[in-house]
Amino acid sequence: MTDNQSKSIEKQPQESQVKNSQVKSNQAQTTELKSQNVVSNNSNTQSDAAKPAAKVTSAPEPQVKKVDIAIAGITYPIYCPVHEEEELRAAVFYINDYVLDLRRNSPSLSQESLLVLCCLNLYEKIQTNKRDKEDRSQQDKQSVALLNKVIQDAHSIL
Structure with missing residues (x-):
């Protein structure tokens, strides 16, 4: 293994951690938005008891996938x-x-x-x-x- 390859491999976990933290941050924001929608819908249904409960609809979460790619013989995890x-x-x-x-x-x-x-x-x-x-x-x-x-x-x- 050359020094260049070991440097690239050492960078992989750091990049993965950054990408994982970005994905977790996006998931936390989506969860917060969903909970706000539920609270909003609950207050609406309590005031309008005669109306049927509204469905909680939110935008679909972007689906991100980890893909291992190899360029010039070195494998990189890409999200x-x-x-x-x-x-x-x-x-x-x-x-x-x-x-x-x-x-x-x-x-x-x-x-x-x-x-x-x-x-x-x-x-x-x-x-x-x-x-x-x-x-x-x-x-x-x-x-x-x-x-x-x-x-x-x-x-x-x-």
Whole structure:
């Protein structure tokens, strides 16, 4: 086990504790809201004894699931909403594939350097995509303006 791997493994319990405390905090807030709803409903039903008791309805709790993911051979516990698990796994697959390509091209890189290079390359891809999107948007605006001018010119001729 390398020093990088042991550092990552040492960080896992701390991250888990932080995530667990966040989940417990959310659960405590939800429980408090539910108890407030029950108290509110009880006071309403006591004053309106002839009315049937109202159901206590609250928003469904977000379901968070612990998912163990492996990136570049190191396992990380990640807490994510259940409906995002598939997207998380797709991201992990993409990143691992990307890291393997980098490793093939630079086999002497350390694990940490490999992941840093991966992050920098992926950030560059994100920025390129943003610029391309902005360029397409600008081209669309120019196309609409040109089309409107052609239509206006056609109406003036007719």
